[in-house]
Amino acid sequence: MAKAAKTRTVYVCTACGGETPKWAGQCPDCGAWNTLEEQVQASAPTPAARGRSRGQYAGDQGVRALADVPTDEETRFSTGIGELDRVLGGGLVQGGVILVGGDPGIGKSTLLLETAARLPASHSAFYVTGEESLRQVGLRASRLNVSAEGLRLLAETSVEAILDAAAAERPGVMVIDSIQTLHTEALGSAPGSVAQVRECSAQLVRFAKQTGTVLFLVGHVTKDGQLAGPRVLEHMVDTVLYFESDSGSRYRLLRAVKNRFGAANELGVFAMLDTGLHEVKNPSAIFLSRHEEAVPGSIVMVTREGTRPLLVEVQALVSESPLSNPRRVALGLDGNRLAMLLAVLHRHGGVSTFGEDVFLNVVGGVRVTETASDLPGLMAVLSSLRDRPVPQEWVMFGEVGLAGEIRPVPNGPERLTEAAKHGFHRALVPAKNLPPKGQRPSELEIVPVTRLDQAMDALF
Incomplete structure (x- = not known):
């Protein structure tokens, strides 16, 4: 059997684009300091590998005329939370990738756990946690009084192991909490680094598009309120949601700053109570x-x-x-x-x-x-x-x-x-x-x- 393309690790300067096989504090080409980032590069693929790579997304059939592309509306299904459906543009779309960001403790994991528990039985949920143990997730679910027999849990940080488990489970919705905790075996840098976040996200997005799985990614934010990691992460996903709240306030605002399937800058309002996030039907x-x-x-x-x-x-x-x-x-x-x-x-x-x-x-x-x-x-x-x-x-x-x-x-x-x-x-x-x-x-x-x-x- 023909072998797939081999990968190799190189370090690329973000200032000049120069490559070097080993990391150094200073770029040997332009002399800039601390600009070398780890990246994975693939050698030229074999003809067999090129053939297998064609049509990587489900439903793609090569080059087609624009007039022949079906323009039927995407089939959506509800998350069970009205305010979240509003922000998403009416519900979830198969193969959609949603990035959820916000300050620590603002309610990202709470919202996604409630969403996974309320999904219809026809769309099973797969919740992957890299920050908590399964017991901690179970305790939070008990506090929120949510119970979902079809909700499957996994505590794992290796993206290869997660993809293998997801391929076996075949979920309708998969939640990754959070993307900064994952790592791929192809890179030697620490989890949360720019290269790790970019490569792990690329593999997860590719899986979502090929299988039609809805993917939720939880992202950390910096002290300036921006999503941590490479800016390309926001370009790779279909929807970017931000949680906002004033210090000490029990109200949470969920804002869509990017949405390929609905209106951008849509707003959802929640109230954080002891039993979790509750929708605010009349925010005025x-x-x-x-x-x-x-x-x-x-x-x-x-x-x-x-x-x-x-x-x-x-x-x-x-x-x-x-x-x-x-x-x-x-x-x-x-x-x-x-x-x-x-x-x-x-x-x-x-x-x-x-x-x-x-x-x-x-x-x-x-x-x-x-x-x-x-x-x-x-x-x-x-x-x-x-x-x-x-x-x-x-x-x-x-x-x-x-x-x-x-x-x-x-x-x-x-x-x-x-x-x-x-x-x-x-x-x-x-x-x-x-x-x-x-x-x-x-x-x-x-x-x-x-x-x-x-x-x-x-x-x-």
């Missing part, structure tokens, strides 16, 4: 403080996370600064955009904040990245500066331009419908977001504005 309710009476500097806005309109409270505090350079602090919003909006407020609204510290915060730890927060943020600053509360019946959204104009934002009618559902009676919106008369919520009075000074007059 937990992000709204609903003060007993109106307070200065508090504005409710309608943001949009993926396909979901979300009501959040924006709070501002403006106070006299003892510093020669007043502070501009934004939590949950872009700090550079806050400085720009304060300049627009001075130039086109006639209100200056040169001698005041300005603090802006989105309640509940939500991070708002869209420009619909411009108008609520400025009105909250103005309310705190003048010590004049905005009535609680008001809700608003809109982008503020450098010329002082109020620009429209996407999906205006959906935002207004969400505001009406939560009992708001007046909405301050860009004029171009005003829906036709027949599509306006009857219980909501809509005030359209085109300029910043019109918005200021409408509120104050």
Whole structure:
């Protein structure tokens, strides 16, 4: 029988691309320090090996015309957790690879164990742990009160042993907790190194695509909140999910930053309780403080996370600064955009904040990245500066331009419908977001504005 291609280990410089058979502190080609990384290279494959490598993914049949490729929608199946299905775009797709990242203790293993336990019997689950013993996983399952007779467990860190076990089990869903603990026998570097993470991920992704197994990979994060390991890891997978949470908060936000099978930037909300993660069906309710009476500097806005309109409270505090350079602090919003909006407020609204510290915060730890927060943020600053509360019946959204104009934002009618559902009676919106008369919520009075000074007059 013809032999497959042999592999060899080399060390490649990340600065110049030079290769050397042995590791050294300094690259012999360019002289850079600590840039050599271990990689596996294969020699030229034999004709038989090349023949076997063709059609490596299930369903591939060589070169085909684009018009002949079937475009039927992917068959999805539910995870049993509604918020996770929403973030994934409607459920799991066969052969999909999902990377889940987040800070230690935020709930990654808890969520995936609950997901594996709730899967239908037609999609068996295979849970591989490299960080815990089987007893520890069993104790956590007992605490979460989950029981799945079809859930199979394995405590292993060798990717070759995991693939052999998975080939025998043939699961519908496989969970790897975590990718940084695995190692391949083809490399001599320690688990968690760049080369090990890249090579182990490549083997697991190849297995998932060939067999149609849904693969969950748990990834560690650095102190900056980024996924540890090579950046190519995020390119290899189909979906990247991030867990977010404020320190001390019991709420967890699961955000999709990449999704080949659904909308990116979709958001799921969970509450961490003693019995595990529980879905929050109406997240707008937990992000709204609903003060007993109106307070200065508090504005409710309608943001949009993926396909979901979300009501959040924006709070501002403006106070006299003892510093020669007043502070501009934004939590949950872009700090550079806050400085720009304060300049627009001075130039086109006639209100200056040169001698005041300005603090802006989105309640509940939500991070708002869209420009619909411009108008609520400025009105909250103005309310705190003048010590004049905005009535609680008001809700608003809109982008503020450098010329002082109020620009429209996407999906205006959906935002207004969400505001009406939560009992708001007046909405301050860009004029171009005003829906036709027949599509306006009857219980909501809509005030359209085109300029910043019109918005200021409408509120104050």
